[in-house]
Amino acid sequence: MTAPTTRDPGRQFLHSPGPSHVPLEVMQAMARQPMDMADPRLGQTIAAVEGGLRRLLQTEAADVFVYATNGHGAWEAVISNLVGPGHCVLVPGTGHFSEGWAEQTEAMGGRVIRTAWVEGHPIDLAAVQQALRADAAHEIVAVFAVHTDTASGVTSDVPALRAAIDATGHPALLVVDVVASLGAAPFSMDAWGVNVVLGASQKGLMCPPGLGFAAADSRAMAVCERNPLPRYYWDWRLRKSEFSYRKFCGTPPQNALMGLEAALGLFFQEGPGQVLARHRLMADVVHAAVARWSEGGALGFFGQVGATRSTSVTTITVAAGFDPEAIRTLARERFQVAIAGGLGPLSGRVFRIGHLGDMNAPMVLGCLAGVEASLRVLGGPCGSGALEAAITRLASG
């Protein structure tokens, strides 16, 4: 496909659920010159990033490891530190991203037990318990759970998962992927009994792609110590160092770290409670519009249970005969609104609206208007009054 040659005035609205809109303060922080490796300011930036992530994750004691990588790299870090050759993990089905993580684990020599994914629904806790109870020899090292599956737009209940695991008496670690949820939905590593968390920079953390991280508690570090898998770049044992060159297994990704430092600063300046309330409201505004569109019969919510629909992204089903990629292309090329398509099994069946990170009401309304205009041009049978419903929800606070 050839790139558009004309100039599009104004700015494009980025409503992919990652990469998400990056605030100017973060872009400017990243535009600074790199430092020499002995500059104390580098140490201050690293400390601010590690401390900020700990505060955001709500953990006192976990070790935080930051990598020049993406979400797949953060998965790789967790797999290589926790899963030895032939060791087993349980991956509860959440859709495209649980399957991706499971496949990567298998590719690295691990064994994976999966629970079935029921489309439109969160993790099946009864199936998790059944799988853990069936593992009388306690071969399952960890449960790898995706908090918000960005493809389905469904968020699973992590405290309920922890309670379900505990009720079986199984000692497996709980490892949670917060790539799509951190900064957009409540999360509390210590209080929720999560042993390992992993995430990436390009979604709720308001940064460009390029950083991944993992946080591991003492139980997870003990598993890491015993794990015989050969590893180097990802190795938490080597990265547990006060020297930045060892902490990052080489030169730290300085400008990306400066960006994340700035983004965390913005997050705490706004206040965690306010950030989460804003995400709740933005999601409600989008949901109000989708509910109206759905009345026409062609569109609908993919997430079947209202309370489990994510505050980061809304996945919208499209009836057969109505092409989500056509909606997406028209929205981007004619109305300057970039939305996302379906992934994996949802390819060609849905489109997705991201409403996470550095997002406010006019951005969400602009996005909804661009999508509505695209739907009208394409002539799909959509209910009317979506924008009105969105504004009404917004006005009610």
Ligand SMILES: Cc1ncc(COP(=O)(O)O)c(C=O)c1O
């Ligand atoms: C929940 C989740 N986990 C993992 C990933 C993989 O991240 P990346 O694309 O940065 O490798 C993504 C990407 O969107 C994701 O949404």
